[in-house]
Amino acid sequence: xxxxxxxxxxxxxxxxxRHKQHERYTALRDVMAERVKGLFRRSAGETTEEFRALDxxxxxxxxxxxxxxxxxxxxxxxxxLKILSRITPPSSGRVTIDxxxxxxxxxGTGFHPELSGRENIFLNGAILGMSRTEIASKFxxxxxxxxxDRFLDTPVKRYxxxxxxxxxxxxxxxxxPEILIVDxxxxxxxxxxxxxxxGKMRSVAxxxxxxxFVSHNMDAVQKLCNTGxxxxxxxxxxxxxxxxxxxxxxxxxxxxxxxxxxxxxxxEGVPGAIIDVSVSTREGGxxxxxxxxxxxxxxxxxxxxRELEHLIAAVGILTQLDMPVRxxxxxxxxxxxxxxxxxxxxxDVMLAAGRFKLTIGLSNHERSFxxxxxxxxxxxxxxxxxxxxxxVNYRSGLVLNQSRVDIxxxxxxxxxxxxxxxxxAPPEPALRRPAA
Amino acid sequence: xxxxxxxxxPGSADRHYWRDLWTYRGLFGFxxxxxVLVRYKQTAIGIAWSVLKPLLTLGTMAFLGWLFESKVPGDxxxxxxxxxxxxxxxFFSTAFSEASNSLISNSNLLTKVYFPRLIVPASxxxxxxxxxxxxxxxxxxxxxxxxxTPDARLLLLPLFLLLALVTALGSGLLIAALNVKxxxxxxxxxxxxxAGLYVSPVAFTxxxxxxxxxxxxxxxxxxxxxxxxxxxxGFRWCLLGGRTELHTQGFLVSTAVSLLLLVVGIxxxxxxxxxxxxxx
Numbered sequence: 001x002x003x004x005x006x007x008x009x010x011x012x013x014x015x016x017x018r019h020k021q022h023e024r025y026t027a028l029r030d031v032m033a034e035r036v037k038g039l040f041r042r043s044a045g046e047t048t049e050e051f052r053a054l055d056x057x058x059x060x061x062x063x064x065x066x067x068x069x070x071x072x073x074x075x076x077x078x079x080x081l082k083i084l085s086r087i088t089p090p091s092s093g094r095v096t097i098d099x100x101x102x103x104x105x106x107x108g109t110g111f112h113p114e115l116s117g118r119e120n121i122f123l124n125g126a127i128l129g130m131s132r133t134e135i136a137s138k139f140x141x142x143x144x145x146x147x148x149d150r151f152l153d154t155p156v157k158r159y160x161x162x163x164x165x166x167x168x169x170x171x172x173x174x175x176x177p178e179i180l181i182v183d184x185x186x187x188x189x190x191x192x193x194x195x196x197x198x199g200k201m202r203s204v205a206x207x208x209x210x211x212x213f214v215s216h217n218m219d220a221v222q223k224l225c226n227t228g229x230x231x232x233x234x235x236x237x238x239x240x241x242x243x244x245x246x247x248x249x250x251x252x253x254x255x256x257x258x259x260x261x262x263x264x265x266x267x268e269g270v271p272g273a274i275i276d277v278s279v280s281t282r283e284g285g286x287x288x289x290x291x292x293x294x295x296x297x298x299x300x301x302x303x304x305x306r307e308l309e310h311l312i313a314a315v316g317i318l319t320q321l322d323m324p325v326r327x328x329x330x331x332x333x334x335x336x337x338x339x340x341x342x343x344x345x346x347x348d349v350m351l352a353a354g355r356f357k358l359t360i361g362l363s364n365h366e367r368s369f370x371x372x373x374x375x376x377x378x379x380x381x382x383x384x385x386x387x388x389x390x391x392v393n394y395r396s397g398l399v400l401n402q403s404r405v406d407i408x409x410x411x412x413x414x415x416x417x418x419x420x421x422x423x424x425a426p427p428e429p430a431l432r433r434p435a436a
Numbered sequence: 437x438x439x440x441x442x443x444x445x446p447g448s449a450d451r452h453y454w455r456d457l458w459t460y461r462g463l464f465g466f467x468x469x470x471x472v473l474v475r476y477k478q479t480a481i482g483i484a485w486s487v488l489k490p491l492l493t494l495g496t497m498a499f500l501g502w503l504f505e506s507k508v509p510g511d512x513x514x515x516x517x518x519x520x521x522x523x524x525x526x527f528f529s530t531a532f533s534e535a536s537n538s539l540i541s542n543s544n545l546l547t548k549v550y551f552p553r554l555i556v557p558a559s560x561x562x563x564x565x566x567x568x569x570x571x572x573x574x575x576x577x578x579x580x581x582x583x584x585t586p587d588a589r590l591l592l593l594p595l596f597l598l599l600a601l602v603t604a605l606g607s608g609l610l611i612a613a614l615n616v617k618x619x620x621x622x623x624x625x626x627x628x629x630x631a632g633l634y635v636s637p638v639a640f641t642x643x644x645x646x647x648x649x650x651x652x653x654x655x656x657x658x659x660x661x662x663x664x665x666x667x668x669x670g671f672r673w674c675l676l677g678g679r680t681e682l683h684t685q686g687f688l689v690s691t692a693v694s695l696l697l698l699v700v701g702i703x704x705x706x707x708x709x710x711x712x713x714x715x716x
Binding site: 015082083084085086087088089090091092093094095096097098099100101103105106109110112114115119122123126127128129131132178 | 440441442443444445446460462463465466469470473474477478544545546547548549550551710711713714
């Protein structure tokens, strides 16, 4: 057994949060007075609160491990990566790292919009820790990966967002550190790009390098990582094999079998809030598992604090890779204060087997006041239907409408052809559609 | 144990800081290169600005000196006298203000990548050095026009340039680090530069101050506390072949202030730099 390449002991990171009891309208005079007072000491009416972004976290990582770090928003994942990347110091504990670290916390850090693609490759490479010769030797590979060779001398401010992201990732993907730290870079770009990135990261890991990867995409972490860490509110609550950690993450999120609590809105003063979401089938009741091709319902419970003229509730169904599949809106309506439930009936079901995520939103007068991304998930199971054995998962397509395939011969078999060579040719059969 | 072992602990200064600085020397060059490339993008006359800017400053300063009847020593043309001072002053003022704002304007880098933070303000000063070289050529051309031949003292100029660099780096580092936490310094910097121009011997000469009858002798020592006094007097002394005086005591005092600024600047910067990403 090799010695660990990263050792984290009782790591903690604290922030001081300042709360100000501020009035709604501030006069310039007050601001200036605050400034004068605030320059040297805290003003009255201000309280501080300690926030622990990380609290007593300990783990080790062995060389060659591919570690997936998961957890809800605000669990401390990014803070952990920032400490390991030496961007921010720990408040307590100790980290020992034996190797060269490169981190990719954002796609395109340090890209300058005025500079050309070529110039940005060198600049970004240097920022990520590559030497000039290293960049020059990989230059062609980077350009080929990014598919931007025609635009190398165009300023990147004229690039499409897709080209920009491809170029940025391409530079980072050609780093050769012993330890690579990656934060949720797959959240950007289209599906094709995400597939390519994941492939590249897998080959990086295949070369025996250590990878630490933060993602909300369970599918991606499970494919890429062999060990996992689960953080919740700054604490490490599970570690071990990636499958086990993903399983405990999903079961921890899913309150009581299919019912998902939704965090309150971040903004203050909104007229209401989503409380929870559940998925249920006609037969099975509330469950996060829906048999393939059977109707189901998505029910959203929410609280309204004051009468609204024009409320719309919406549900978005997305794939694990954040590709929207379907969005359903309620008709706008007047709504009284109190508790309400919106039920979205999905009767004509054509979703292929696999896991889907739900995004829930409430709006009034087309202004969204609570938007919960990734609020819940459900799984479409294909096991129930033996006759649909060809349906494996949505990798072969997202929808399963009824369709028929006929195969007919366009040419005669060779032995028939030679026998009837003098006979007139039969009419060419078109690519026939099956009769309705 | 690998030679790349890094230990991260609260409060501990990085043991390998200076080694890291060397490892990241490539980035130092790239950041400077970026700033040079970007500098005159989308300007109509482009690189011509780096010639026009010093000429405009020079003209204004020479006019001011003439207006206030600053004394010109011996056979030195006024324009040359002022040019010898504008050269280090412009270098200092741009280097100081660019370095002071450099961390804020590169905040996206600070919060996403590790590198010794010292690189950011230091690389902006390199860009100002390039401007300095262009201005220096202009001064040489000016000397040619006046048929003025400098003597061997010119060879000492790099020493005084180093002194100017130390002054700009020290003060720039200090203000840059303070600026991260207190954005007030963003407004203080232009004021320092503006006031600095009036208390530094650019439009006038140090002799004007030292020989002034109106300034009480008891407060004249305050004048030497300005680190730019030593730098500018040194430049004049080198470029004008000793026709202006290099006041020894005054020069030593302002050099000491420059060095003090460098020490204070580096120490404050190093003490706060690990937390930059948290407060910027």
